[in-house]
Structure formats: C-alpha cells, structure tokens
Amino acid sequence: QKEVEQDPGPLSVPEGAIVSLNCTYSNSAFQYFMWYRQYSRKGPELLMYTYSSGNKEDGRFTAQVDKSSKYISLFIRDSQPSDSATYLCAMSEPNDYKLSFGAGTTVTVRA
Amino acid sequence: NAGVTQTPKFQVLKTGQSMTLQCAQDMNHEYMSWYRQDPGMGLRLIHYSVGAGITDQGEVPNGYNVSRSTTEDFPLRLLSAAPSQTSVYFCASSDRGKGNQPQHFGDGTRLSIL
Numbered sequence: 001q002k003e004v005e006q007d008p009g010p011l012s013v014p015e016g017a018i019v020s021l022n023c024t025y026s027n028s029a030f031q032y033f034m035w036y037r038q039y040s041r042k043g044p045e046l047l048m049y050t051y052s053s054g055n056k057e058d059g060r061f062t063a064q065v066d067k068s069s070k071y072i073s074l075f076i077r078d079s080q081p082s083d084s085a086t087y088l089c090a091m092s093e094p095n096d097y098k099l100s101f102g103a104g105t106t107v108t109v110r111a
Numbered sequence: 112n113a114g115v116t117q118t119p120k121f122q123v124l125k126t127g128q129s130m131t132l133q134c135a136q137d138m139n140h141e142y143m144s145w146y147r148q149d150p151g152m153g154l155r156l157i158h159y160s161v162g163a164g165i166t167d168q169g170e171v172p173n174g175y176n177v178s179r180s181t182t183e184d185f186p187l188r189l190l191s192a193a194p195s196q197t198s199v200y201f202c203a204s205s206d207r208g209k210g211n212q213p214q215h216f217g218d219g220t221r222l223s224i225l
Binding site: 008034049101104 | 217
C-alpha cells in the first residue's frame with residue numbers, strides 16, 4: 001500500500017463548477033500538508049500549505065485537513081479553464097524535509 | 112529572480128552512457144532534492160541535501176549519484192544509464208527555516224534512455 005493515495009482521475013468539469021480533490025494517507029506522523037499544481041511540461045508549483053488539522057482558504061482555493069481520518073482535500077470554487085492541470089498532494093513529518101507525494105489528479109475545466 | 116533552474120530540458124541517451132543533470136538555485140536555500148516523476152507514481156525522492164557537503168539517499172537512489180559542493184548547485188549524475196531511468200527529473204529547494212518550509216521546483220529535465 002502506498003503511503004499517500006490519490007485518485008488519478010481524470011476529472012472533467014464545466015467552467016464555474018466546484019472541483020473537489022482528495023488524498024488519504026497512512027503515516028500518522030505527517031503534520032505538514034501541501035497541494036501543488038502542475039501544468040503540462042512544467043514543474044509543480046505550490047498552491048496551498050497547511051500545518052496540522054483545519055481549513056485554509058486562499059481566494060478560490062480551500063484546503064482541508066482531517067488528521068483523525070488521515071484525509072486531506074482541496075476545493076476549487078468557480079473553476080476556470082486556466083485551472084486545468086494536474087494537482088498533487090504532498091505531506092511531510094516535522095523537521096523532515098522529505099516530501100511524500102500522491103500520484104496526482106488530472107483536472108480539465110471545460111469552457 | 113530565476114528560482115530553481117534545471118538544464119538540460121531534454122536529453123536522449125543510449126544505454127550505458129553517463130550524464131549529469133544540472134540544478135541551480137539563487138534563493139540561498141539550504142535544502143535541495145531530486146525527484147523523478149513517472150506516470151501513475153507521483154514524484155519519488157532520489158537524493159537530497161541539507162547543506163553544502165551533506166547528502167543522503169531518498170526512496171529510489173540506485174543508479175544515481177549526487178554531490179553538493181556549493182549552496183547553489185546540486186547536480187545529479189547517472190552513472191550508467193538504463194531504460195528504467197527514462198523519466199522526468201525535478202530538482203527542488205527550500206529554506207531551512209523554523210518548521211518545514213515549502214519546496215520550490217524547477218521545470219524538469221525530460222530524459223529518455225534508448
């Protein structure tokens with residue numbers, strides 16, 4: 001079993017829809033949780049960065065962490081065609097710079 | 112501000128050849144790492160460094176070598192290329208501040224081994 005599980009999709013939604021992405025994990029020591037966005041032929045870019053449990057909002061993006069269920073989510077409101085990309089979840093233990101990644105979910109927002 | 116720069120962007124090698132993938136960052140980050148990305152497998156850590164002169168193995172280190180002589184540069188060497196090393200390679204860096212700091216990635220080197 002992988003340490004971080006992420007549904008690879010693909011996910012296709014109409015413009016303006018809410019996109020819901022999630023990851024589950026098995027390592028209870030993870031405390032730092034990240035979402036990266038990766039456009040085709042580009043490197044991952046950091047979208048959201050959260051510590052421990054709770055919610056974090058940044059514009060149209062909301063990240064949620066539920067450590068009791070070992071489950072994290074990313075919501076994209078009012079999705080745009082420019083949101084079409086692969087979204088990767090990543091996580092790490094405290095004071096450990098190594099990241100464990102999910103496989104990535106490919107999202108297409110149709111105009 | 113260039114961030115993390117990787118060269119070359121593309122490379123085709125024959126089995127058994129060696130080569131070095133270059134990575135440079137201009138953010139004075141102490142932590143640097145190399146990942147490979149394969150379809151359906153996400154990014155897997157190859158090697159990492161927490162500062163000049165210090166390197167360690169990640170999840171998939173076999174067939175790769177690294178060194179860190181300066182803060183800015185962290186090259187990845189393929190000693191004898193194999194078809195299984197066909198992948199996209201990403202270099203990342205982060206500040207070694209209080210708590211875990213997010214990592215910044217380059218745009219990758221696409222490597223094909225024939």
